């Protein structure tokens with residue numbers, strides 16, 4: 038096939054039918070409070086890791102919902118499990134347990150290399 | 151025996167009392183405070199028209215006076231007891247009790263005490279106010295607002311959902327009127343002090359009523375008020391006395407810091423303590439938000455699970471003045487058909 042000097046980039050569209058929901062289902066099953074997140078950002082605002090790095094626990098939640106696992110393994114290790122996010126969450130989500138479940142789930146479902 | 155006793159002389163209680171009086175019933179109003187009008191007495195202007203709240207209160211004061219309706223002020227109702235014959239006995243702080251055929255609870259709401267949200271600094275920093283403080287200030291003096299620190303107001307932030315939609319405060323529900331109140335107050339501040347930069351920190355903007363969305367748009371287009379989608383996580387004071395706010399700007403997915411000269415907390419509504427007392431003395435069903443549960447939201451919005459006992463106004467949950475007065479009008483109809 039003839040090679041052009043560019044590659045078509047991957048579509049940025051979220052294709053709902055293609056979402057891998059294994060991890061989100063696992064988390065919600067074990068920490069039902071997770072499904073009540075309203076994306077207020079209090080957790081990220083209070084998180085020391087978020088103030089210094091690209092780590093963003095609220096966005097991580099969104100990525101898991103979309104089944105986007107690239108970077109998650111690497112990102113999740115920046116969490117120090119300090120629990121500050123848990124103290125501010127207005128929906129009373131046990132965010133720390135969510136992080137633990139993400140770590141476990143990534144391995145269980147073989148979602149990372 | 152009195153036909154109807156109305157507990158609470160806020161706008162809901164007064165409106166129902168006047169309407170029932172006009173329908174030929176014998177009514178008595180009991181109010182714990184020294185004046186009538188409830189919470190609206192303390193507001194400066196009312197959204198969406200920004201009319202003077204005092205106009206509404208003086209209108210109702212005049213209606214009560216004209217009709218010669220009996221109202222006991224400084225009378226706190228402790229309990230409601232249903233009698234075997236279906237009538238009610240009302241016990242008050244005056245150590246007198248009253249008998250009546252039916253009761254309307256119009257006890258409204260109380261304001262969330264912002265000190266419970268310690269991380270927002272209310273009661274700690276003098277330049278952290280509540281929406282109610284600001285209304286009271288404007289009611290007393292319509293002049294330009296001066297910060298309690300006397301410093302010029304370069305930046306002011308309004309914080310939505312304080313004590314509402316927050317499990318940590320024990321209140322999971324939305325207080326409905328505080329989004330539009332924030333927009334109204336932000337515009338008023340800009341009108342008085344055009345050089346002040348004004349920010350609203352919100353999670354969702356609930357502009358559900360007539361004219362609300364228009365006010366939001368006016369705030370953006372005409373006054374340059376900035377809306378930041380993120381909930382305040384904490385407040386700290388700088389050495390220079392300004393307040394540093396921390397939130398996430400969720401739309402850009404980055405932590406956000408800003409120093410402001412004044413912070414306004416949009417405090418929510420909570421069920422009155424008396425509601426719980428009545429619920430106990432008379433077995434009234436309350437909803438999970440602790441406000442009184444209407445028997446049927448659509449078909450019997452004023453009835454409760456106790457026959458002969460009705461509600462009017464914000465004792466069933468957060469309501470605007472407009473919605474409160476609609477609810478009090480339907481209370482009149484409900485009681486009239488009960489007593490027929």
Ligand SMILES: Cc1cc2nc3c(=O)[nH]c(=O)nc-3n(C[C@H](O)[C@H](O)[C@H](O)COP(=O)(O)OP(=O)(O)OC[C@H]3O[C@@H](n4cnc5c(N)ncnc54)[C@H](O)[C@@H]3O)c2cc1C
Nearest residue numbers: 158160161162182188189196197227258424463464470471
């Ligand atoms: C900061 C703020 C600003 C607002 N601004 C607006 C606005 O601009 N426009 C608008 O439409 N709405 C506004 N609202 C909403 C408005 O305040 C309510 O709609 C209104 O107060 C509801 O009236 P109500 O009579 O049901 O209750 P209330 O005003 O709460 O009155 C209840 C009355 O019952 C009395 N009472 C309570 N318990 C007892 C007892 N046990 N015995 C005897 N008496 C008792 C109380 O003392 C009070 O007088 C605002 C609310 C807040 C918090």
Ligand code: SF4
Nearest residue numbers: 084116117119120122
């Ligand atoms: S537990 Fe992790 S995500 Fe939560 S605040 Fe601490 S470092 Fe941030």
Ligand code: SF4
Nearest residue numbers: 074075077078080126
């Ligand atoms: S604080 Fe709680 S509700 Fe808010 S974004 Fe974080 S997890 Fe979601």
Ligand code: SF4
Nearest residue numbers: 311314324325328329
């Ligand atoms: S009306 Fe707005 S500020 Fe008030 S609780 Fe609801 S969302 Fe929050």
